[in-house]
Amino acid sequence: MNLVWFRNDLRTLDNPALWHATQSGHTLGVFYLCPRQWRGHHMAACRVEFLLRTLNCLRQQLAALNIPLLVLTENDFSTVPQSLSTICQRHQVTDIYWNDEYPVDEQRRDDAVVALLQAASIASHRYHDRALAPPGMVVKGDGSAYKVFTPFKRSWLALLDHGVPDLLPIPARQKPLKLPPDCDGLGPIPDSLPGFNSAVPAELWPAGEAEAVRRLNHFCDQGLAAYSRDRDLPAIDGTSALSPYLAVGAISPQHCLHEALKVRANGGSEVMEGADTWINELIWRDFYQHILVAFPRVSMNKPFKLATDAVPWRDDEAGFRAWCAGKTGIPIVDAGMRQLQQTGWMHNRVRMITAMFLSKNLLIDWRRGEQFFMQHLVDGDLAANNGGWQWSASTGTDAAPYFRIFNPFSQAERYDPDASYIRRYVPELEGLSVRQIHSPAQLAASKPSQYPVPIVDLKLSRQCAIDAFRAVNG
Numbered sequence: 001m002n003l004v005w006f007r008n009d010l011r012t013l014d015n016p017a018l019w020h021a022t023q024s025g026h027t028l029g030v031f032y033l034c035p036r037q038w039r040g041h042h043m044a045a046c047r048v049e050f051l052l053r054t055l056n057c058l059r060q061q062l063a064a065l066n067i068p069l070l071v072l073t074e075n076d077f078s079t080v081p082q083s084l085s086t087i088c089q090r091h092q093v094t095d096i097y098w099n100d101e102y103p104v105d106e107q108r109r110d111d112a113v114v115a116l117l118q119a120a121s122i123a124s125h126r127y128h129d130r131a132l133a134p135p136g137m138v139v140k141g142d143g144s145a146y147k148v149f150t151p152f153k154r155s156w157l158a159l160l161d162h163g164v165p166d167l168l169p170i171p172a173r174q175k176p177l178k179l180p181p182d183c184d185g186l187g188p189i190p191d192s193l194p195g196f197n198s199a200v201p202a203e204l205w206p207a208g209e210a211e212a213v214r215r216l217n218h219f220c221d222q223g224l225a226a227y228s229r230d231r232d233l234p235a236i237d238g239t240s241a242l243s244p245y246l247a248v249g250a251i252s253p254q255h256c257l258h259e260a261l262k263v264r265a266n267g268g269s270e271v272m273e274g275a276d277t278w279i280n281e282l283i284w285r286d287f288y289q290h291i292l293v294a295f296p297r298v299s300m301n302k303p304f305k306l307a308t309d310a311v312p313w314r315d316d317e318a319g320f321r322a323w324c325a326g327k328t329g330i331p332i333v334d335a336g337m338r339q340l341q342q343t344g345w346m347h348n349r350v351r352m353i354t355a356m357f358l359s360k361n362l363l364i365d366w367r368r369g370e371q372f373f374m375q376h377l378v379d380g381d382l383a384a385n386n387g388g389w390q391w392s393a394s395t396g397t398d399a400a401p402y403f404r405i406f407n408p409f410s411q412a413e414r415y416d417p418d419a420s421y422i423r424r425y426v427p428e429l430e431g432l433s434v435r436q437i438h439s440p441a442q443l444a445a446s447k448p449s450q451y452p453v454p455i456v457d458l459k460l461s462r463q464c465a466i467d468a469f470r471a472v473n474g
């Protein structure tokens, strides 16, 4: 018997572990709910609920292939190896298959599983599916990892010259597998877990592989051509909104690449440009995963640029709380933070603006913001979140130079020109004109009393951040 251990790869199409297991024998699946571990990793309640809904869809799809999916609870990773070993004994499993995960805790867990199962003569088969190019494949001439995106991207794109591997099909239905009726893990999958109660409506994020594929196809048909133009405008649905599905693995990045290349091959210049820009984002996604593997310190609360650990971050609890609540008095920042809390998602441009505001204007440790995002994002992903935060805070790879600090008012004027995004999430400003919203002086003169005054002077705080960073960067 083969066992597929599902993790963030909750799909049947283009799933290397599932495919290879089913090609070599009768297959059973397992997934572990690890609530204490997830709490320790600050996993958002909306992401946990999204994952549970995705798991339900996966179980149904696997049932159609006669592959039962056991869903078991182990509070944290430490007891997973023993539990897997018990399952292997109980079901006469000889081989276990999984797709690798790259953060340090997950790697340690997997190494412990390999060691325990090896002792029991059970073979482990590990595959890559998280990134388009497996970590280690895109490296400098001397074999070391890239630290800067642009040369990484150049090397990555050169791989495309060798062609793109075909997607692995959905496995054929196997002969029915009879499990004992008292077998652990066959009970219903809960809708939520104690301690993870989300206020984000489930309807915002319909789960499952079919929904992910539908979104991909819809975006490639309707959105790709305008992506270069619209992707930075938070008021419109100009991006794919596939990130939650990629985070739980309801769709593979390879599938996204295939579809984009297919549409690109048949499209005009706008489609080609849109496809190239979108693929660029998928390469950013790969880049941050490669960084996580090559520089494990980034998943252990350390900045990529170690010198920036000496930045004198401010202890400003009131400022942090105002930022979290979307009550900073800076409209675009407040709109973004409220979008995050209400929907579990925030537009990429606004993620950068809010992250830079916290780490530069408020000079609050970026790790606090990183954690808050993880606690609220439906697409929370350690590599992308850490990469995005460190980029914004100028502590990371390819960081924006520390003196390049977004002015949130100019950003809002440029990317939300009619202020419709701000008005959607900050209804207190609904009655104000565009000019009043985008001009600090006019906003101060006309803002309604229930909207806060800015918690920080943008010009002064910008200079303080530059001084603080200059001192550690030399």
Ligand SMILES: Cc1cc2nc3c(=O)[nH]c(=O)nc-3n(C[C@H](O)[C@H](O)[C@H](O)COP(=O)(O)OP(=O)(O)OC[C@H]3O[C@@H](n4cnc5c(N)ncnc54)[C@H](O)[C@@H]3O)c2cc1C
Residues within 6 Å of the ligand: 231, 239, 240, 241, 242, 243, 244, 246, 247, 278, 281, 282, 284, 285, 286, 288, 346, 347, 348, 349, 351, 352, 355, 373, 377, 379, 380, 381, 382, 384, 385, 386, 387, 388, 389, 392
């Ligand atoms: C401070 C900060 C925190 C972030 N945290 C996360 C996170 O936890 N999870 C997450 O998936 N993304 C994160 N991002 C990246 C990006 O904001 C989201 O991936 C994107 O907004 C998702 O929307 P989309 O699916 O419509 O993206 P699209 O524009 O349609 O892009 C397609 C896919 O490419 C990937 N992608 C796009 N931009 C980036 C990027 N800058 N870095 C890495 N991957 C990217 C995502 O998987 C995305 O789904 C963060 C960015 C910043 C600045």
